[in-house]
Amino acid sequence: MMNFFYKSKKLRVRVAAIIQDDNGNILFIKQKKNKKDYWLLPGGGIEFGESAESALARELKEELELEIENPEFVCLSENIDPEGNRHLLQLVFKTKVKSGTPNIPKNETVVLDFKFFSLEELQTIEIRPDIKDFLKSNPKLEMNSIYLKTKWISDTK
Numbered sequence: 001m002m003n004f005f006y007k008s009k010k011l012r013v014r015v016a017a018i019i020q021d022d023n024g025n026i027l028f029i030k031q032k033k034n035k036k037d038y039w040l041l042p043g044g045g046i047e048f049g050e051s052a053e054s055a056l057a058r059e060l061k062e063e064l065e066l067e068i069e070n071p072e073f074v075c076l077s078e079n080i081d082p083e084g085n086r087h088l089l090q091l092v093f094k095t096k097v098k099s100g101t102p103n104i105p106k107n108e109t110v111v112l113d114f115k116f117f118s119l120e121e122l123q124t125i126e127i128r129p130d131i132k133d134f135l136k137s138n139p140k141l142e143m144n145s146i147y148l149k150t151k152w153i154s155d156t157k
Helices: 002-008 052-064 132-137
Strands: 011-018 026-032 034-038 043-045 067-078 085-101 115-117
Touching: 011 026, 011 067, 043 052, 052 067, 052 085, 052 132
Parallel strands: 011 085
Antiparallel strands: 011 043, 026 034, 026 115, 067 085
């Protein structure tokens, strides 16, 4: 019964990075869905058995050729389709670039563009999921959020 539920409904767990330039502007990527462009924090889906931090590093390497360091958990953003067709959990991390500058690889088909936006500019664009109010109310991203990485306890011991 449980497997049927997860296969028939679309639950997605995504990681996202807040990367700021020297002026505090935040990096976003542009995608297109159903002929409509929108912006979102760079990142992507977590694969089964992959840690959130590993997924974040992998996605940023794939999408923008960036290597990151010291990701710090900021918040969990939950977005549920009112019609019940989709459910998104987004783990948001503030991180720094270890090496590289944003660049879209030639084989990347999902990311159309990237840009650093000021908090004021964010109010004029469509962001998915829409976390504008959170970013505006927490410009320094100094949160006391907790991200626990715990050791798995086996039932077979």
